[in-house]
Amino acid sequence: MVSFTAGSALSARRPSSNRGSADAIPILVDDTYHIFHLTTPSHHTIQHPERLRSCWSHLRSKNLIQWSRDNSPNIPPSDGSANHDADGVWTGSAVIGPDGNMHIFYTGYNLSHDGKHVIIHAASSDMEGASFVRFPEPITISHETTANLASFEDIDFRDPYVLFNEDERQYWMLVATRLSEGPYWTRGCLALLTSTDLNTWNLEPEPFFAPNDMFCPECPELFTLPNGKWYLVYSRFASPHAGTVYQMSDSARGPFWKPKDGSAGRWDGKRWYAAKSCPKARDPSKRVYFGWIADRCEADKKWMWGGDMAYPRQVSAAADGSLRIEPVEEILSELFRSKPVFQRPFVKLDSHGAVKKHFLYPTSTNNGATSSLPTLMSFMFSSSDAASFGVLFHADSDLSGYWLRFTPAQAGSGRPIFTISLSLSPPSLDDFWADQYKLYLPREVDDHELVRHDNVSIEQDEPVKVLMMGDTLEVFLGGRAISYRFQPTQHGTKGGNLRYGLFVDGGEVTFSSFFSVVSNTLST
Numbered sequence: 001m002v003s004f005t006a007g008s009a010l011s012a013r014r015p016s017s018n019r020g021s022a023d024a025i026p027i028l029v030d031d032t033y034h035i036f037h038l039t040t041p042s043h044h045t046i047q048h049p050e051r052l053r054s055c056w057s058h059l060r061s062k063n064l065i066q067w068s069r070d071n072s073p074n075i076p077p078s079d080g081s082a083n084h085d086a087d088g089v090w091t092g093s094a095v096i097g098p099d100g101n102m103h104i105f106y107t108g109y110n111l112s113h114d115g116k117h118v119i120i121h122a123a124s125s126d127m128e129g130a131s132f133v134r135f136p137e138p139i140t141i142s143h144e145t146t147a148n149l150a151s152f153e154d155i156d157f158r159d160p161y162v163l164f165n166e167d168e169r170q171y172w173m174l175v176a177t178r179l180s181e182g183p184y185w186t187r188g189c190l191a192l193l194t195s196t197d198l199n200t201w202n203l204e205p206e207p208f209f210a211p212n213d214m215f216c217p218e219c220p221e222l223f224t225l226p227n228g229k230w231y232l233v234y235s236r237f238a239s240p241h242a243g244t245v246y247q248m249s250d251s252a253r254g255p256f257w258k259p260k261d262g263s264a265g266r267w268d269g270k271r272w273y274a275a276k277s278c279p280k281a282r283d284p285s286k287r288v289y290f291g292w293i294a295d296r297c298e299a300d301k302k303w304m305w306g307g308d309m310a311y312p313r314q315v316s317a318a319a320d321g322s323l324r325i326e327p328v329e330e331i332l333s334e335l336f337r338s339k340p341v342f343q344r345p346f347v348k349l350d351s352h353g354a355v356k357k358h359f360l361y362p363t364s365t366n367n368g369a370t371s372s373l374p375t376l377m378s379f380m381f382s383s384s385d386a387a388s389f390g391v392l393f394h395a396d397s398d399l400s401g402y403w404l405r406f407t408p409a410q411a412g413s414g415r416p417i418f419t420i421s422l423s424l425s426p427p428s429l430d431d432f433w434a435d436q437y438k439l440y441l442p443r444e445v446d447d448h449e450l451v452r453h454d455n456v457s458i459e460q461d462e463p464v465k466v467l468m469m470g471d472t473l474e475v476f477l478g479g480r481a482i483s484y485r486f487q488p489t490q491h492g493t494k495g496g497n498l499r500y501g502l503f504v505d506g507g508e509v510t511f512s513s514f515f516s517v518v519s520n521t522l523s524t
Helices: 006-012 143-151 329-335 431-437
Strands: 021-029 032-039 055-061 067-069 089-096 102-109 117-123 152-165 170-179 188-195 200-203 218-224 230-236 243-249 272-280 283-297 302-309 313-317 323-327 342-362 375-384 388-395 401-410 417-425 449-457 464-469 472-477 480-485 498-518
Touching: 021 089, 021 102, 021 283, 032 089, 032 283, 032 302, 089 218, 102 152, 117 152, 143 152, 143 200, 152 188, 152 218, 170 218, 188 230, 218 272, 230 272, 243 272, 272 313, 283 480, 323 329, 323 472, 375 401, 401 449, 417 472, 417 480, 449 480
Parallel strands: 021 272, 089 152
Antiparallel strands: 021 032, 021 302, 032 055, 055 067, 089 102, 102 117, 152 170, 170 188, 188 200, 218 230, 230 243, 272 283, 283 302, 283 313, 313 323, 342 498, 375 464, 375 498, 388 401, 388 498, 401 417, 417 449, 464 472, 472 480
16 A cells, blocks of 8 residues: 555545546545545546446545545456456445445446446455455346336446435445436436345336436435435436536435526536545535546647646535535645745736736746646735626736636626626637637637536635636635646647736726645645
8 A cells, every 4th residue: 555645635536647546436434535536547547438437436535635546446447358357447335234244336438348338346355445246147126116216227327326315224225227218318217226135136116217318327326314314316428417426315215406506406517427425524414525527638639537636625604405515624824834926915807898917927937936836815805886706817918818707797786796607719710710810719618618517606705716727727715616628729828928917897896815725744
C-alpha cells in the first residue's frame, strides 16, 4: 500500500497521469472513508471499447485529506475471454453484509455477449475490503420472480446499488435498466430486487422508478437524512438536466418528486458525473459526494469517459427538504492555509451601456509555476442595476475565453435570485456568417453555454468559491456547483495572458473580500 500525505492529496484525483478515475463507490466504515472507483486501463485509453476495460481501485482516508491507495486493483477484469467481466469491471456498490464483512456488487461486461450486462457478487473476509473473492456466477434471481425479467431490457441491467432497508429488514438492490416496451429514448428506469442474505434476490414486477424522461438512470443510490426525507440520486447523460440529479420522497418506496427550489434536482453540469456518496463521519446530517470531471481527447475533440476525481463535496438538507451542495470546509482550511497571492478588500466596477473588464491575475507568475498549482479564489458581491457581471477565466486580449456570468433574475426584498452560467466566448456562428467572415469556431456538444443554473438564491454574505487545479474548474455558489475542464481555444492555447479577471455589463458591481490562495502543500 502506498501512503499519501496531506501534501499529495492531488494523487487521489487519478491513479496516474495516463490513467483516469471514473465512477466512485464510497462507503463509510466506522470513521474511515473507503472509495472504490473505476480506473481506465493504462493503454488504449482513448476510445470505446478499450477505455471501458476498467478495474476497481481502492482509496482510504480518515479525514478526506490524507489518502492511501492500494498498489494493485481490488477487482480487475477476469482472465479468459468467456468470463462475464472479461472486458470490464463496471459500476456497483459496497455494503456490510449479515456476516459483518464487506460485500460488493458490480456490473460485468463482455463484448462477446452482445453488450448484455450481468451483476456479479464478490465478498471480503473483513469489513475493510482488503481483498475480495468473486462468486463464480452472476447473482441468482429466485425462480418465483425470474418471469419479471420480461418487464426490462437485458442489455442495460447494471450499476447495482445495495442498501439495508431498516424498516423492511431486508437488503434492497436498485438496478439501472430500461423498460422492455415504450418510447425508445425514454424507457430508462430502476428495477428493485430484495434479499435477506445477499445471495438470492427477488425481482419486483413493477419498476421502482420510471419517470419516462431519459435513456437510462446511471449510478443510482438511495438514502435518508435525519429530516425523514428519502433521496433518490442518479446520473443522466442526455439533456434536459444532464449530470447527477436527485428526487425526494417521504417514503423509501416513493413516489419521488423533483425539489421545488428551482434546481430541477440538478447540482452541477454534465461534466461532473456519476457522483455517489456516503454519510459524513460524525455528522449524520450530511453526505459526502465523489464525482469525476471528464477528460477530453484533443486529437478528435471528443469528451471521454473518466477523468479527474473532483474535490469531495458535501450535501445537506435545507428547510424545504431540498439539498444544497458545497465544498468540504475542512479540506479547504487544510489545503489553502498559505497567505493569499492576491487580496483586495473590494474591487468596484461600473459600466453603463458597455462591458468593462478588469484584469487581476496573469497566468505566468514565478516562471509559470503557480499557474498549475491548486488555487482557491473567494469573493462576495453586491450590484446596482447591472445587467450581468462575473469572472473571466483564461481570456486573451480579445476576451476569447471562459465567462462565469451572474445575471440578476429577480429584484425586490429578500435574497437576490440569479441565473448563473459558464460560457465559452465567442460562440460558434451560423454557416452563412462563418463562411462570409471565415470564422470557423468550434461547435461544442455542450454549446457555448457550458453549464447553466437558473433560480439560484445567494445569501447577502455568502461567498462564491472557485477551485482550480491544472485545467479543472470547480465553482460553488448558492448551494449549486459548476465543474468543467478548460479546453484549448481556437487560438491553440488555454486562453491568453489572463488567468482570471472581472467584468460588469451595463451597471455597477462591487466585489468584496476578494482573495486568491495558491496551495503550497500540494505537488503536481
